[in-house]
Amino acid sequence: MNVKKDIRFRVYVAFVCICLLGIAVIIKAASIQSGEGPELRRLAEQMHMRSTTLPAERGNIYTEDGALLCSSLPQFDVHVDFTVIKPETFHEKVDSLAFRMSELFGDASPETYKNRLTQGFNKKSRYWLLKKNLPYYQYQALRSYPIFNKGKRKGGFIEDPKIKRINPYGMLAYRTIGLYRENSQTIGMEATYDTVLNGESGSRIEQKLTGGVWAPVEGSEVDPQNGRDLVTTLDVGIQEVAEHGLMSVLQQYECLYGTVIVMEVQTGKIKALVNLGRQKDGSYWEDFNYAMIPTEPGSTFKLVTLISLLNDKYINVNDMVNCEGGAIRFGNRTMRDSHLGLGVLSIRDAFAHSSNAAMAKLAYQYYYKEPDRFINNIKKLHLHERTGIDLAGERRPVLVTPKSKTWSATTLPWMATGYSIQVTPLHTAMVYNAVANNGKMMRPYLISSIREYGRSIKNFKPEVVEEAIGDSSTIRQLQACTREVAVSGTGKHIQGPFYNIAGKTGTAQVADKGIKYTDGVYQGSFVGYFPAEKPRYTIAVVIRTKPRSGAYYGGTIAAPVFRMIADKIFASGKGWDGPLDSIAKATKSRMYAQQATAGSYRVLLNAIGQKANIGQDNYIAQLTSDSSRKIDITPKAIYKGMMPDVNGMGLKDAVYLLEKEGLQVHVKGKGKVQQQSVAPGNRVMKGQTIVLQLS
Template sequence: MHKSPSRIKFQNLRKLKFKKHQKLSQIAESEHQHRKITGEVANIKNRLLTVWAIFIFAGLGLGFKLYQLQIISGTKLAERARNQQMVNIRPFMPRRPIVDRNKNVLAIDRPVYSLYVHPKLFNQSPEEIAELIAPIMDRNVADLVRIFNSKRSGILLTSSLPEEIYSRLISLRLNGLEFIQKYSRFYPQNDLAADVLGYVNLDRRGQAGVEYSQEKLLERAGQTVRLSRAGNGALMPDHAPQGFLHSDDLQLQLTLDHRLQRAARTALKEQVEKYKAHRGGVIVMDATDGSLLALVSQPSYNPNEYSKADLSLFKNWLVADLYEPGSTFKPLNIAIALENGVIQPDDVFDDPGTIKVADRIIKNAERNSFRQMNIAQILQQSSNVGMVQIIQRLKNPIYYNWLERLGLGQKVDTDLPFEVSGRLKSQEEFTSSPIEPATTSFGQGFSLTPLQLVQMHGALANGGKLVTPHVIRGLVDGNGQMHYVPQLPTPRQIFSSTTAQKVVEMMETVVDEGTGKASQIPGYRIAGKTGTAQKASPNGGYIKGARITSFVAILPVESPRYVVLAIVDEPQGANAYGGTVAAPIVKSVIEALIKVEQIPPGKAIQPIPNPNQ
């Protein structure tokens, strides 16, 4: 069947329309896709711009922060970083040892240990642990068990365990024992030289003696260094300066001799106990330069256990307490009178036993009948009346000036701590009253320290020079080479050598024929003077029945060099005098001195004639 032309035309037209519609749809879809793609591209661009903006602003912020950290705060932050990475360390430096003149150790730092116990870590029962360590530590087993059961951990058993005990405990290999090492000052001679050494407290600071006065010499100069730390906090020793842990081997050497020190303490302790005395002291000085070879006081203390001692013992009374010397000052008054030419060695004085001065009656310590005495015999018999007459020949101002030249009323220039000034009346008070020179002539009415009396007698022993008493020789190394020697004041010439020797020879008669016979040693020429003085009261006047006995010696007479003083405070008994209490102490000390210094015997001299014979 054939289609009509109109129908064919209609169909072609429909086809054309469809194709056109299809083409328009394609074009519309293409435009839609184009718009979609264009929108997506725009979105991508916007996102990129946003991201770039964020990066730019972040970069600017980071740059500003870097600028702030590195430029503005850079120095401060670098310092903080260094402080975090570095640490200041000052290594522990042991205190320098103290030795005597022969290098015998008197004080030294030694390691000790704090022992903590932790019972919860014991691998044995508390009873078994206690039985193992009790004999080593000299402790009671039951006490240790009670301590172990009181706490599970962290019990301090002792804070000063010696190294030898530590080694024995370590060898047991017990769990639950913790040892912490530290250093402690140790005095191997115990109380032998405590009066000179003093002690060191828990803060390692000297509190008395040369431990206190020579702190700067005893403390080693520790170098503070900065070390780097690793990330875990460990120190990096590779960055430490070379030799920063080096410690010198210097020792503080004293002039003391431990043999003399021991002899003096033994003799002094015996007499103090025998006469039930309050206290006593001994001083030995080499008068050529003022070196103190021995200085002992009794009672004393053990510096290893200073916490148990009486506080009053930490102050050395031979240096820090005043007393009236009594008759031991008479030889110095004789020297003053001889030096001024108001007496001659062979002058003779009448001694009726009493003498009136102003409104006072002055008596001798012992009653004696009327007799004549020369200068030496006035010393032998310790005549107060004779001494008053001698000093009365001096004008008061001149006498006072001489007392000041000797150093009365002043401090002794010494390296021992806590020294005090002596007491002397004012010049106006002294010169305006005749009683003041009179009482001073036999050692009363003024006060000084025992050390100062030894210094003054040293001027008689060394040819008239006032030297500086001292105990410090210097800093010495292991080879004996001195690295530091203290500068002492130049000795002052007080008396002529002739006057000094004359007085020493007069003092020899005190030992040979007078009140000092108890100090005699066969074959040796010893000069001396006894003293039995009333004890002054802090409230004025004198303490009834209380006295201070003393004896001072100079030897050897043919070539004087050494001064030895023994002093005993408040000995009890009717026969307690300088010649009975103090002179035997001096004899024992001199016997030791002769051996130590190898002093040869001397030649005897003819005694000074007695005018009464």
Template sequence: MSQPRRAIQRIYVVYLLLFALAIAVVVRISVIQFAEREYWEQRAQNQSRQLKTIDAVRGNIYTRDGSLLATSIPRYEIRFDPNTSAITNEVFRNNVDSLSYQLSKLFPHKSAREWKQQLAEARANGERYHLIARRANYTELKRLRAFPIFRKGRYKGGLIYTQRNKRELPFQILAARTIGYHKENVRPVGLEGAYDAVLRGVSGRRLMQKIAGGVWMPVGDENEIEPEDGADIISTIDLNIQDVAENALMEQLQKHNADHGCVVLMEVQTGEVRAIANLTRNDDGSYWERYNYAVGESTEPGSTFKLASLIAAMEDGYVTPGDSVETGKGVFQFYDRKMYDSRKGGHGKITVQHAFEVSSNIGIAKIIQQHYGKNPQRFIDRLYKMNLHQPLQLEIFGEGKPRIKRADDPSWSGISLPWISHGYEVSHTPLQILAFYNAVANNGKLVKPLFAREIRRLGKSVKELKPVVLNPAICSQKTVAYARRMLEGVVENGTASNLRNAHYKIAGKTGTAQIYNAKYGYKYDSQVSYQASFVGYFPADKPRYSCIVVVNAPSNNVYYGNLVAGPIFKEIADKVYATSLDMHDELPVLALPKGKIRLPVGRHGHAKSLYAVYDFLGIPYTRRGDDALWLHIQTGAEKVLASGRRIREGEIPNVVGMDLRDALYIMENLGLDVTFSGAGFIKEQQPAGGTPLRDVQRVNLRLDA
């Protein structure tokens, strides 16, 4: 056989194979198209449809008095299905102009003409999920739902919206780090993290279908599982005190050009944290809440630790505040290290009480070295019994670990005991030091600091968070009394005498510690940085609140605790004392003869408010007639006569004799404009009471004392 013939045969074979393959493909397509059509359509639909998670609305965080600290603001992605079967050509043609006009008013970045063109193109292109707005608020959504076409709803009007929530802090910087945050794939911090399981709620599910462009579109409501919104947290924060604390700290940090600082105010008996501020200096010199130093920064506390040292010595019976200690001339050598007192020339021989008041390093160190030098572990054990080596078990993540090493620690040396005695070679967070001082104010009872007091769902209490006692008695009552006397002496006679107050007593301790750096030690570039602090409680005789202030690295050559941290403490304490009536002594009430009792001049007004005032002040009164919302008051010789004051429908009410607040409430609820002049109570109104309401739009009020 010739070569050409063989080549032709091979070509025929290839053609036959290709033809057979084509027949097979056609057959398979036919099978898929007709016999297996339903099966493959179902698979395609299943692959393009998925159950997607619907996030629940995260619960709110409130202050103790109900102000909003953190909330989730809903934002809506608005889509339009212009090709839903209910929107016929006639419906679209008759309504698109008015719809476009309304959209241009709500979203003016496009004109009515541009909106009309966009909607028409979306319909012509067969779009089923056309974007209208990506981040509309609820007010905008509410208006959209009333627009032409859209007002018919999702299926007949093609309006589709998906809710997404954004977390916001209405008061921004205030307690921001303690409130914390919750982000995907990042460990949550603050109250947001501590109560995440409560706040986040239960997610729902929604069937979604992928359409052109990879966009997921909701498919019907019948397959939707509604999410369960999160519960609310009522924090212990007092907004007014928090504001004072934040501003006082900010002012001192700026004044002393400090690196960072913190302040915490805590209720003595319960451990509720009423205010907590943490500020860090930014590169531009401004300050912001970036890290919770009060909770997380563990440093050598310095002189504020001297209280623990003396409590240990007094509890073991070695000293009392009246005993004497020789402090010498302000310099004393322990082994190969010299210890200094801040006062040049020293204090000589003084009492233990005075050594604490003037914060003598040498005095405290000599006491501890003398009585525990042969058995330093006994001193450490006494500190352990006061829980100073244990974390506070805070609900907020990130608590710094306290450190008090044992006497058998490899790093223990001959100078460890005297240096520990005045706050070095140990480390604590500001909150741990505060909790210890709070225990002294609380008659020895150590309580856990609390940041939340209640969990609520839909306004109803789910759980109340009670105080937690960590140690019922850190020492004996006798030692507590000694310690409190010494702390009062610091303010009355010692390093914090600049905090003395004529109205109430403060008890506390100043602290000035050199800052240790793991790389450079206590000096960097021949410079020493300091940490200034003050911790204490007030009023000293009946402790109600404890407070700590810590300022890190002030850099304007002023670094002592009484001058840098003390003023912050005093400003907060003054504000709290001034606004807390229950902290003031009651004035004596003088009994007067029955005929001499003076009753208040009658003022008309809101019944519930007036009755509450009379009950609180013990003013006798008689109710005349049935209960009414408003009262007419007459002052008799021995009691007040309260009569109901009716507001007749269709008439201008008579508000003469009321205060302005009540008068405005009544008039404005009737839809009337009100103008007023003067001060005091309503003396005259125009038009007069009883004038037909239909004839009046504005009421003029004249006030006089």
């Protein structure tokens, strides 16, 4: 009986527990449905829906004549999921695939590729890295090959697209163009105009389908707005000759760094900006924008002292000054010329021979009692503030004033010769450019226009900083002094037969960034303009030597760079406005050959009474003469390592020609070649990417 009651009790307890559990389940279900339901449904949807960013295409950077300096190209990392490839398919097609890959990439034999593919297949790898950083044309070819042409689900072909920022000209103007890096510091034009180049990203909603495939939801896509293009004032030809000229001297003397600025006189447009620094392995790279870093300029600053004295009507450049043998004492210090022995000279000759004693003596004589007047004259030339160039990173000059704690009795005379003040090479170029421009000071600038879909939407005009840095008499005297430097002074060795140069050498001992004057580091410079009678370009060359270098004078290391650059600009026709026969009349003993039309050379040769044979093509590469002094004009040829001219060619011919030179070709558009990213005649390296615009 007790057993029967015990069983009945247990059944009742179990029944009650089951009922309570059922009631709890019903209550919980009701709670979820009414309270937590919407939130849980939202979370469930999120597991099957996602928002994807559609990146905007970053804008390109061009030169003023249309050469492509920087662009964005698609690249692809390719992986393989071998688990989805059927064994019979793999074994049947692997030989063909390996052969095609060897043919496409040319970096390994078909047997090597077959072994790699077989290794991945045997491991049943789901994400086997096949190739990295493939250009678009190689990616397109690879995905069409056996096995991979079956797609992702049957052929295991997995692509990871990305955008790479490329510079078709390599190191050329690299620091000026800058570097765009996601999640890192951007520099140069890429930083200054980041919002213009970047555009606005788009987005779309994607839904997860069976099999784990994500597909876009119709109507959810917001298109990205691609970035706009920058058109710079740079000229690839001038930039290239400036880089080559500077590089040759830096390598010859193992200098620490150098910078070159080429500015268009009338506008302030920067046509070339080169910055080369020595690396640990002895090579040189565009590593820092030295043109915008203030340093003690040395003797090139004497032009500023001369401007001040002339504007205040204290002197005339024909006045005489005693150079005191090249040594003069101020307080407890002695100012010395680099070469002693100069006596009584005209101020013009003292400037031409770069007498420290003479310029310091004049500044001390007229400004010792009113140094603020001299400082204010410096400020009128805007040497106490940034130039305002449209490039991030420019530093402010360092100008000591009589109110400064570091001002002393020797500050004024030393400042007059380019010490106790720090200005950037860009500031110095701006002042010399004003002298070349008959007194009108122009702001240097790098961006010519902003374009959208090939149409200019904003143009940048030349900007006048000062209408006149002096009256006409002052400017004439300044021009006479700078010309005299190249006639009889420290720059006479770079004067040539075809055009005249005007400018000033500079040599300064360096004491900054842990370097002491006693370390024997110098800054040699030459800043000037040409042709002197009708200036077209201002060129500033500033070079910092290694410690205790055997060559450090500005006339030795910087002036020859100026001459090399000026010669090549002049030979290209960009530095001369007159007719060709006027050049020919300058001399019959020396001629510069350049790529030009045969008709232009016919004019030149006729002017000097030379006979000429014209080749079949209208363009020529060189001039040659035989024993009868008859000159042959021969057609241009394609040279190894030089960019051929493919403009107007069909795509097939252009690609064949470029790939034959070992170049990688990226194509935009359809039709014939309208534009090539590297101008004809410029040097190219094997493996370099060339962009062809078709139309």
